[in-house]
Amino acid sequence: MPALRVPKGEAELVKGKLKKLNLYDGKRRPKIEGDFVLLPVFEDDRLHSLGYEVLDIELPLRPERQIYKNLESVLAERLTKEELGHLRRYDVVGDIAVVQIPPELEHRVDDIVWGLLKVHPFLKVIAKKGFHEGAFRIRDYSIIWGEKRLETVHRENGVEIKVDLSKAFFNPRMKGERYRLAQLVRDGERILMPFAGVLPYALVIARYRKVKITALELNREAYELGLENIELNRKRLKGEIEFIHGDAFEVLPGLPTYDRVISPTPRGVDALALTLSKAETWLHYYDFVEESEIGRFRERILKECLKQGKECAVRVKKVSDFKPHVFKVCADVRILG
Ligand SMILES: C[S@@+](CC[C@H](N)C(=O)[O-])C[C@H]1O[C@@H](n2cnc3c(N)ncnc32)[C@H](O)[C@@H]1O
Known part of the structure; x- marks a missing residue:
């Protein structure tokens, strides 16, 4: 993510200027580096005409x-x-x-x-x-x-997301997770994303990476908002998003395999075997798991890898607390062969 390297004495002035230009990313924290401050900014061509060095650096998000x-x-x-x-x-x-x-x-x-x-x-x-x-x-x-x-436009990670809370799922607390994924993705990847909602993950990744994303959503109203979001962000996106309206369990079997599959799985749905079968190198599989069951969840994934003849390394990360002792987790599954 971009940051502007500004001498300490000028930081407040430049910050004010960036805010006026809507270029300052207030969701991330500035960082002091010697006599300089790294100011978090949104990617924009205008950054290069301000007379300061533009760096690509991961500045942490401000805690909710x-x-x-x-x-x-x-x-x-x-x-x-x-x-x-x-x-x-x-x-x-x-x-x-x-x-x-x-x-x-x-x-x-x-x-x-x-x-x-x-x-x-x-x-x-x-x-x-x-x-x-x-x-x-x-x-x-x-x-x-x-x-x-309940309709509004939410700004996050440098994209605009039109949402209607009465018609489609949207969780602003996942912005850090979307940022994390965007950092893991590399230019050139082909990505499959079932359960895509109004496309928050797809937009953030396509904003920063030159990738081809195939996204899928069953809720017609979420799908239509997602199409609007692609248009709304068209000029900001480096990557391409193909959006399909349909049931993941019917559509995925007919699709090819992808470098990376990202599955923001709805609670209570088991799409592990299906999504793993479509992943060549990475699967990011979300689920809701009791803290004491996290080890067993990991073993279940390793078992499924074995069943599909894949050698995998699995790391499970707590993403957010859902209710006491139950977490939304993401299994980052690396397929080694
Ligand atoms: C937990 S939400 C995640 C949405 C989105 N990724 C986000 O983070 O905002 C799960 C989404 O899956 C969609 N969904 C549920 N069952 C589905 C299915 N069988 N095929 C495709 N999408 C489905 C829901 O409509 C919902 O938008």
Whole structure:
């Protein structure tokens, strides 16, 4: 990812200039290097005309926790210590905040709305979230403040993602994971991506790498938003995305094999054998696993590799906590032969 190498004394001034030009990537942290500061920026031709060196470097993303802490400190003015203890993490998707209001804070909804607007004055909608439902993993939401819509454009990792939370799955917390994958991918790869949703993974990877991605989604509305997203980002993408509307279990058997398969598998779906059979060098397989079962999950993958006559190295990484002791994990499966 690009960064601008600026002398320390000029950093604040240049940062302000970059912000005005919409080139500053506030989701990543700047880094001090001797007498210089590396400022995180979005890739753009204009960077090269600013008179500073442009580096390709991995600057860490700011933790989500930080924005949560801001809300907590703003609300400390109005809520008791005990009430603050009931606050849950929330998400900001474009100009929509998505919150959980536990029963203990139902009487504090107006204060929470006030606090969110103080921390994020750009918000247009605040919605309360319910559970993910059905095969398409769409959540149930009720709008508690603002415009009556759940459609917005979310900016992440240098791409714009049109989402409609009432029609398709989208999880902003996966931005770090999408960034991680984009770093692993190399130019020239052919990538298969079933369960692609509105294309967040595909867009981020194609933004930074010259690859050919074949993505697949069953939910017609997510598929149509994905097509819009390809157009929305057309000028930013280095790679190509072919998007198919269909059922992964029906379409994949008829497709060839790919260098890399990325499977953001919906919860409760077992697509391991199918996705592994389509991978030549790498499979990134997501699943939801109890902490005590992670070892067994890895063994299950190794067994499937053996069954398919593949020699594999498997590393399982916790991606996010899902509920107490249950994690969303990603198995990075390297196929050695
Ligand atoms: C966990 S979501 C991930 C979506 C997307 N990759 C993202 O991270 O935003 C799983 C997606 O798989 C889709 N899906 C469920 N069953 C499917 C199937 N049999 N074939 C293709 N897509 C399917 C759902 O509609 C949903 O968009």
